[in-house]
Amino acid sequence: MRALISTHDKRGLERLGPWLHDQGVEILATGGTAQMLSGLGLPVVSTDGITGFRELLGGRVKTLHPALHAGILARPGEADLAELAAAGVVPIDLVVVNLYPFRAAWLAHADVATITEEIDIGGVALIRAAAKNWVRTAVLTHPDQYADAMQKSLREWSEDDRRRLAARAFRLVAAYDADIAAFMTGLDNEPFPEQLTLTADRVQELRYGENPHQRAAFYRTAGSSGMGDLVLHQGKELSYNNLADLDTAWRLVSEFDETAAVAVKHQNPCGVAFGKTPSEAFRKARAADPVSIFGGIVAINRPVDEELARRLTRLFLEVVVAPAFSEAALALLKERPRLRVVELGRAPVDPGFEWRSVVGGFLIQDQDRRRNPVSAFRHVAGPEVDLSADRAAELAWTVVRYQKSNAIALVHADATVGLGGGQTNRIDAVHQAIVRAGDKAAHSVAASDAFFFPDTVEALAQAGVRAALSPGGSVRDAEVLERAGELGLSLWFTDERHFRH
Numbered sequence: 001m002r003a004l005i006s007t008h009d010k011r012g013l014e015r016l017g018p019w020l021h022d023q024g025v026e027i028l029a030t031g032g033t034a035q036m037l038s039g040l041g042l043p044v045v046s047t048d049g050i051t052g053f054r055e056l057l058g059g060r061v062k063t064l065h066p067a068l069h070a071g072i073l074a075r076p077g078e079a080d081l082a083e084l085a086a087a088g089v090v091p092i093d094l095v096v097v098n099l100y101p102f103r104a105a106w107l108a109h110a111d112v113a114t115i116t117e118e119i120d121i122g123g124v125a126l127i128r129a130a131a132k133n134w135v136r137t138a139v140l141t142h143p144d145q146y147a148d149a150m151q152k153s154l155r156e157w158s159e160d161d162r163r164r165l166a167a168r169a170f171r172l173v174a175a176y177d178a179d180i181a182a183f184m185t186g187l188d189n190e191p192f193p194e195q196l197t198l199t200a201d202r203v204q205e206l207r208y209g210e211n212p213h214q215r216a217a218f219y220r221t222a223g224s225s226g227m228g229d230l231v232l233h234q235g236k237e238l239s240y241n242n243l244a245d246l247d248t249a250w251r252l253v254s255e256f257d258e259t260a261a262v263a264v265k266h267q268n269p270c271g272v273a274f275g276k277t278p279s280e281a282f283r284k285a286r287a288a289d290p291v292s293i294f295g296g297i298v299a300i301n302r303p304v305d306e307e308l309a310r311r312l313t314r315l316f317l318e319v320v321v322a323p324a325f326s327e328a329a330l331a332l333l334k335e336r337p338r339l340r341v342v343e344l345g346r347a348p349v350d351p352g353f354e355w356r357s358v359v360g361g362f363l364i365q366d367q368d369r370r371r372n373p374v375s376a377f378r379h380v381a382g383p384e385v386d387l388s389a390d391r392a393a394e395l396a397w398t399v400v401r402y403q404k405s406n407a408i409a410l411v412h413a414d415a416t417v418g419l420g421g422g423q424t425n426r427i428d429a430v431h432q433a434i435v436r437a438g439d440k441a442a443h444s445v446a447a448s449d450a451f452f453f454p455d456t457v458e459a460l461a462q463a464g465v466r467a468a469l470s471p472g473g474s475v476r477d478a479e480v481l482e483r484a485g486e487l488g489l490s491l492w493f494t495d496e497r498h499f500r501h
Contacts, residue, residue, distance in 0.1 A: 003094040012143035095130035134166035235340030249299035261285040273415035381484040381491040396447035461487035471497035
């Protein structure tokens, strides 16, 4: 039997090489791999001796030769093996190859020439050839496969074993090519090419999806940071729903430079507030909706100290996430062993797009990152109040971007007081926000993710809201402006909308 080994990552070869040799397997190897295995005292045949060509073009060409590929691709039938024998080619039964580290060079933001040089050609060709011929030829593509592979001799590997290895090999090649395609597409600044290739690495299999009967897993997209970098200090593994809620909470709290706390339930914010300390911010966020926060997710954009940890232990929560936790805080949080305590950095980096599956495909769009500043809002009706006097307008306009449409946010100074979202009409969203706010609706600032109708203006004015923000753009804007003026509601157009379906 023969094995061809050509690896960039040589970890594990010090065990795999002797294992093959002990079975009487002849080892063929390229360049540095041959030197490494020879250094272990193993007999190695250089591929140069098989092909009759030394490595060319600085190593760019070394394995692209019929003497190697024919040995890999020969089928087990007599005809192919007879043809090999006539050509003086010996079959190759195992290919051990891993690829140049293209992704590492790409993510390190190396220059274009350096990144391009890391595009593997020969290695990909060897892997594809072996995987195609899995009925006879086996292929290993990563050091983490070696231990399992050595559980039985090479001659004992079944066709099913080789098929599974081939499937992983094809996934590797597909992901490798997808990375290259993404890099090259990025050079053209083409966001929506005619063929879109995506690659992601499995972080973990999840216990289940949204419901116990649904299978689920979490994948990390290439070149991103975020949920894949979290540290779980305590609690059970994060579930599908936990991660979805955590995404909303962490994106929102990361919007703010000042100390902030965000509570989320079912991917909808239920309390958002600023504070002089993390503990104060959390206290205000909880007070914004003390019912909905129960069993929710809390995100803080500052390290959690002992004071905040003590407050957190007084409430049933699923997850608390922050950029850091003091040792004293971690000790206190252990009083709630079911609470998942997650550490996550404050600078999520991703490609800037988001995907949503539909039957037979998926939708892709830019992430909704645009937000006009308060200074750009246009006063269009009612008294002209000073929106810059406090943070209410800016906070309301930020929070409403993260609520499910139809959405209304009511904010007092530095905290939400009533949030209405996920409604099939806007007036219901207004009523929901007002009911939740109670007396605190008076003198608050309201933000809507889409335009108003006269009935929504009337409900807000009756609740005592002092100013309302809307994108504008309805065919009934003239009626809305007239009604706001009659009711004394200060109305402002932001000239942008923020649906979140």
